[in-house]
Amino acid sequence: MQPKQSGAPGREVDLERVKPYADHQNDGIVQFSFTLPVPYGLAARKAAQELARKMGFEHPEVVHYQGLTEGYTYFVMFGECTETVDYATLSDEGFEIEYMSEDEIEAFASERIGRPIVIVGAATGTDTHSVGIDAMLNLKGFHGHHGLEGYRAFETHNLGSQVSNSVLVARAIELDADAILVSQTVTQQNLHINNLTELVEIVEAEGQRRRMILTCGGPRVSNELAKELGYDAGFSKGTYPYHVASFIVRELAARTAAA
Amino acid sequence: MPPRSIAPTLLGLIAPTQRLALVGLAKNTGKTETLAAILRELAERDTPVGVTSIGRDGEAHDVIDARIEKPRIVLERGSLVASTDALVRASGLTHERLARTGMRTPLGEVVIARLAERGAVEVAGPSAAEELREVSDAMIGFGAEIVLIDGSIDRRAASSPAVVDGLVMATGAVLSEEIEAVVAATKDAVDLVRLPAVDGAPASASTDGSEEIMLGRSLVLGAEPAEIAALLREHPSASTFNVEGALSERFLEGLLTARSERAGRELRIVVGDPTKVFLTRRGPDWYRRQGLAIEVLRMIRLQAITVNPVAPQSHRFESKRLRELIEAAIADVPVIDVLDPDYLALAK
Numbered sequence: 013m014q015p016k017q018s019g020a021p022g023r024e025v026d027l028e029r030v031k032p033y034a035d036h037q038n039d040g041i042v043q044f045s046f047t048l049p050v051p052y053g054l055a056a057r058k059a060a061q062e063l064a065r066k067m068g069f070e071h072p073e074v075v076h077y078q079g080l081t082e083g084y085t086y087f088v089m090f091g092e093c094t095e096t097v098d099y100a101t102l103s104d105e106g107f108e109i110e111y112m113s114e115d116e117i118e119a120f121a122s123e124r125i126g127r128p129i130v131i132v133g134a135a136t137g138t139d140t141h142s143v144g145i146d147a148m149l150n151l152k153g154f155h156g157h158h159g160l161e162g163y164r165a166f167e168t169h170n171l172g173s174q175v176s177n178s179v180l181v182a183r184a185i186e187l188d189a190d191a192i193l194v195s196q197t198v199t200q201q202n203l204h205i206n207n208l209t210e211l212v213e214i215v216e217a218e219g220q221r222r223r224m225i226l227t228c229g230g231p232r233v234s235n236e237l238a239k240e241l242g243y244d245a246g247f248s249k250g251t252y253p254y255h256v257a258s259f260i261v262r263e264l265a266a267r268t269a270a271a
Numbered sequence: 272m273p274p275r276s277i278a279p280t281l282l283g284l285i286a287p288t289q290r291l292a293l294v295g296l297a298k299n300t301g302k303t304e305t306l307a308a309i310l311r312e313l314a315e316r317d318t319p320v321g322v323t324s325i326g327r328d329g330e331a332h333d334v335i336d337a338r339i340e341k342p343r344i345v346l347e348r349g350s351l352v353a354s355t356d357a358l359v360r361a362s363g364l365t366h367e368r369l370a371r372t373g374m375r376t377p378l379g380e381v382v383i384a385r386l387a388e389r390g391a392v393e394v395a396g397p398s399a400a401e402e403l404r405e406v407s408d409a410m411i412g413f414g415a416e417i418v419l420i421d422g423s424i425d426r427r428a429a430s431s432p433a434v435v436d437g438l439v440m441a442t443g444a445v446l447s448e449e450i451e452a453v454v455a456a457t458k459d460a461v462d463l464v465r466l467p468a469v470d471g472a473p474a475s476a477s478t479d480g481s482e483e484i485m486l487g488r489s490l491v492l493g494a495e496p497a498e499i500a501a502l503l504r505e506h507p508s509a510s511t512f513n514v515e516g517a518l519s520e521r522f523l524e525g526l527l528t529a530r531s532e533r534a535g536r537e538l539r540i541v542v543g544d545p546t547k548v549f550l551t552r553r554g555p556d557w558y559r560r561q562g563l564a565i566e567v568l569r570m571i572r573l574q575a576i577t578v579n580p581v582a583p584q585s586h587r588f589e590s591k592r593l594r595e596l597i598e599a600a601i602a603d604v605p606v607i608d609v610l611d612p613d614y615l616a617l618a619k
Contacts, residue, residue: 101361178519178549182492209424210549216428217517217547218488221399235377240326240423242398245377263375270373 029096040093042069047086052079060087070094111258114163121165124265128167131160131260132184133193134175137207141197142173144229148193148253157252165261177211181218191225191260196233204230205241212242225263227256280618281305281439282312284575284605285417288437290407291574292430294422296460300443301579301609303328303342306421308577308609309439312618314347318417321410322346323353323396325403326423327378343391350386351415353406354394355379364390369413374402383409394421400428400546407434430464431546432569438464442597443579444588453588454596457576459554461601464573466545466555469566483511494522500529511539518548518565527561537562544569576606 025037034041048063050056057074064072069091076088112120121129133145146152146159149170153159160166169187171180184192194211196204208228215221221242228238229247238246245259285291291309295302306328313320328344346352351369352359355378359366365387374381374397381397383406397403407418420429430438442457444450484506490498491514499522503509518540530536542548544567548555555565576597580590590608597606608614 101357176519176521178492178494178517178521181517182489185492186489205424209426213426213428213546214492214517214519214549216400216431217543217549218492219516221428222401236327239377239395239398242325242423242426242428243377244375244398266375 027100028098030099031096032093042091042093043075043088044091045086045088047080047084049084051083052077052085056085057087060085060089064089064091067091068094110262111255112261114157114254114257117254117257117261118163118165120265121163121261125165125261125268129165129191129260129264130167130169130187130189131191131193132169132171132180132187132189133195134171134180135173135195135197136175136177136180136211137196137203138174139195139197139203139207140173141195142170144195144197145170145173145193148195148229148247148251148256153253155252157254159253160257163257166257177207177214180211181214181220184224185218185220189224190264191227193256194226194228196228196230204232208241208243216242225260225267227259229256279605280312281309281575281577281607281609282316282618285309285437285439288417288435288572288574289411290404290418290420290435291437291439292420292422292435293439293441294427294430295425295441295443296457297425297443297445299445299579299583300441301577302422302441303344304579305439305441305577305609306344306419307342308618309419310344310346313417319349319351319415320346321351321353321407321413321415321418322392322394322421323403323406323410323418324394324421324423325396325398325400325426325429326421327393327395328421328423344394345391346386346389348386348389351383351410351413352386352392352394353381353383353396353410354392356382358393358395359384362390362392364388364392370409372397372402372406372409374399374406381406383413385413396420400431400434403429404434427546430571432544432571437572437574439575439577440464440573441577441579444582444586444593445579448582448586450588450593450596453593454600457597458600459550461573461576461604462554462556463548463550464545464571466542466548466565466567466570468570469539469541469568482509483513484509485513485515488516491516491518491522494519494525496525496528499525503529510537511541513541514547515543516547518542520550520552523550523558523563523565526563527558530562537564539564539566541566541568543567545571573604576601576604578606578608579610580608 031038031040032042060074061072072091075090080086133149135142135145147154149168150159151161161168226243227245228243233246233248235246293302357379366384368382368384370383372381376398378395410418422429446453446456578593580593581587590611594606
């Protein structure tokens with residue numbers, strides 16, 4: 013259970029009714045921006061304020077506005093949000109992953125798994141973008157976090173891009189993979205959904221679903237979508253290799269313990 | 272105009288089934304509305320029901336297109352549900368937790384609960400087909416007379432005969448703006464679900480040059496044309512190939528190409544059940560005409576088709592016309608629109 017209160021001493025937050033914070037607790041102040049297809053001027057300013065009010069913001073203010081190009085105006089707004097959100101229930105839903113540092117992951121894996129964890133990854137279908145899968149798997153990684161290849165705990169196989177789902181599954185079976193990592197960057201007409209669905213269905217048809225940890229990643233992937241598609245986890249923008257690594261070692265340890 | 276036959280209710284069609292899968296051909300084909308209709312009909316007869324989902328159902332908004340509002344799943348007092356612990360608690364309904372399953376999903380662990388009051392619940396069950404069977408059997412053990420398994424997106428795994436005894440398929444306007452294309456796509460999907468059972472003795476696993484060949488996994492999945500050609504050369508008299516796991520379009524195409532070099536002999540491909548066959552470009556009929564017959568060891572019982580004549584945020588068809596076209600194209604399966612006023616009057 014999460015505590016129902018947080019924040020610095022003397023400034024407790026009610027986690028069942030959380031509001032945006034700007035200057036002080038519960039002021040609800042939000043900064044947001046948008047563009048309207050109208051010429052720069054006082055009428056435009058008024059229109060932006062009126063629209064923000066319709067969005068449900070109280071005391072909306074235009075703090076900055078400028079013409080973008082002929083007939084378009086860009087606004088930065090302040091407004092007061094009157095709604096609250098129940099963080100306590102959400103954080104209780106059980107999909108919060110406790111992340112570990114690289115050293116912690118290595119120590120955890122060596123103690124709890126004690127053998128190289130085999131990971132097969134690819135960008136599947138017609139997707140030519142290997143950037144996501146490379147960032148997670150290759151030694152170089154990104155933003156100073158090296159990929160899973162650089163961990164002693166993992167034996168990684170990056171099949172690259174435009175890999176067909178059946179070939180990916182064939183490789184995973186051949187290598188006796190512990191986890192499959194699939195990346196989908198192209199999302200036009202929900203192509204990523206069709207691709208990800210086909211992969212999980214092939215894994216099922218091969219009778220491997222319970223044997224392998226299935227994870228997917230991409231700009232429009234979330235844990236909710238992962239559940240809907242039948243994956244064990246979904247990783248979105250802002251994911252670093254140690255996030256994926258933390259999930260895989262913990263999940264594998266939990267499965268090993270349950271078996 | 273009177274219906275062409277005495278129109279049955281969904282419950283009448285699925286009656287003897289203990290485990291029923293609901294599978295949609297795409298998102299927003301009305302799968303959850305169909306589930307809601309069956310639940311209403313069961314409630315009127317006080318039949319104890321268990322509900323689970325391979326995906327996530329009863330959420331307020333669509334996870335892919337947040338503009339689309341989804342139907343809620345309302346369960347009667349005493350109903351069983353296999354969903355994540357957090358979602359059962361978030362329903363706010365009084366319930367008794369009967370079992371933890373140890374099955375983990377991205378939304379938490381799946382538990383089995385009995386509701387002590389009527390209300391709406393979000394259902395997110397296990398993600399693996401095998402686990403769906405386990406929670407279904409557990410709910411039957413706790414007293415459910417029928418278990419309903421809601422599918423997800425267009426996933427078919429839950430409809431495997433290894434999991435359920437029957438299937439209701441949902442189709443709808445969302446598949447295409449052309450009504451004929453909706454009918455054709457529905458027919459292809461039904462042909463796949465109703466692949467014929469292999470006749471004669473069950474396939475044997477011989478690997479020599481006799482009549483039946485068991486194919487290796489990596490050969491079928493990898494489907495390298497040269498390997499497929501070599502296989503046909505090595506077994507000139509083989510007429511039946513048994514596939515243990517998934518059968519891909521790529522393998523079938525490779526087989527066609529390799530076979531044409533060998534004077535196009537007739538071949539039979541035997542798979543476990545229809546959920547193991549992956550066809551997107553052409554239906555099973557097309558392959559049959561080319562001399563490749565796909566057969567299954569275990570069939571799926573398709574008990575009804577439901578239609579959603581509305582494509583959210585887009586277009587709609589006339590319900591009756593869509594139903595009649597599908598009935599004309601597909602033999603022996605009743606087609607129902609659970610939101611059509613005529614059906615609602617009948618189901619009362």
